[in-house]
Amino acid sequence: MTPTTATPTASMPIAASEALSAQYLTFSCAGEEYGVDILRVQEIRGWSAVTKLPEAPRDVMGVLNLRGTIVPVYDLRTRFGLETKVIDSSTVVIVLRLQGEVGDRIVGICVDGVSDVQNVATDAIMATPEVGGRPDDQDCVSGLVTVAGKTVMLLNIDRLFGSRIDATRG
Numbered sequence: 001m002t003p004t005t006a007t008p009t010a011s012m013p014i015a016a017s018e019a020l021s022a023q024y025l026t027f028s029c030a031g032e033e034y035g036v037d038i039l040r041v042q043e044i045r046g047w048s049a050v051t052k053l054p055e056a057p058r059d060v061m062g063v064l065n066l067r068g069t070i071v072p073v074y075d076l077r078t079r080f081g082l083e084t085k086v087i088d089s090s091t092v093v094i095v096l097r098l099q100g101e102v103g104d105r106i107v108g109i110c111v112d113g114v115s116d117v118q119n120v121a122t123d124a125i126m127a128t129p130e131v132g133g134r135p136d137d138q139d140c141v142s143g144l145v146t147v148a149g150k151t152v153m154l155l156n157i158d159r160l161f162g163s164r165i166d167a168t169r170g
Contacts, residue, residue, distance in 0.1 A: 035154045
């Protein structure tokens with residue numbers, strides 16, 4: 001008798017946990033945990049000095065040259081109105097791919113440290129409560145999930161940075 005392996009068919013669906021989950025890169029910033037869709041992460045870099053731009057918004061730390069592409073680097077602490085912190089050996093820049101109305105764009109976000117990659121079942125993601133806030137940051141937290149006893153805020157990076165970047169390009 002020859003062993004066989006089962007392959008999913010219309011009569012044998014893939015398990016719900018396999019079909020309805022996503023991976024998020026989680027990171028810390030000011031003692032809170034955040035996550036971004038792993039498919040939007042281009043790379044994770046240790047901190048290196050950036051070139052400061054005159055008259056840039058407060059949350060723009062500067063730009064870096066990433067293999068010939070100029071990438072704006074945002075301070076997530078400043079963007080969210082959190083206390084500042086001196087850059088140290090655990091500080092990293094997560095390079096992300098945004099999808100905006102006027103095309104794709106690469107940005108970096110400066111965070112305190114990277115935590116892990118988490119598989120998150122979509123039915124485990126809780127809705128973000130209405131709490132008010134700045135209109136330009138409305139809906140930047142797409143949901144909340146509990147991982148290992150901690151609440152992780154899942155960020156929608158297109159909403160967080162997209163409209164602002166589209167306005168500068170359009």
